[in-house]
Amino acid sequence: MYHLVVGDEVFSVQDRTPISRLARTDYGSYSETALIDDADSEPTGSALSKLALSATWTRPKAADAVNRIRKLLNEPQQVSDGDGYNLGRWTISSIEEVKTSLVHNGKAMKTEVSIQFLEKRGASTS
Template structure:
């Protein structure tokens, strides 16, 4: 999700006035699926990353550095539960938010 950096200010009896304010932080939502017991290990890994509270460098599969991002949230949904209470299929949705560098925010 990319913001253009504009807001609209409502005016009485007029069209809204667009004003450039600077863009919001970018966000990214990734979805995937784990099978068998891999879901539990992956969920624990994400929970540890959340608890560390660190921004991390994100690198795309082709080696492109996408900058620093932090884990904003993640959601886990299990399905096809078997006799021991574990899920055969675990769907995951991860939301990341851009972490601005000092150069970006002008500090």
């Protein structure tokens, strides 16, 4: 059973790439409008949703997986969850990699990766 699929990259317990955190932020279609002596909310359309994913590898071969994820930066990616629900298309806005528990040869025994996604709307792929 997998947790999440981003493009062709599968995050699953079997591959030892479990997700430690998945957060999604959606915004309403109203924004605050400042008025003299008051405030109001006006319909402005909803902002793009955000998705944040954290995964932890506890093996020294995590670098290969992280490099595969980096290749997904240049194009919008289809994202699906473990229940088969299509979360839509997303662009990767950032990837942060933190290596800890380094051993004598410099390899990390623990690699944590945080990926920030931004919703992709519209038909264009660019």
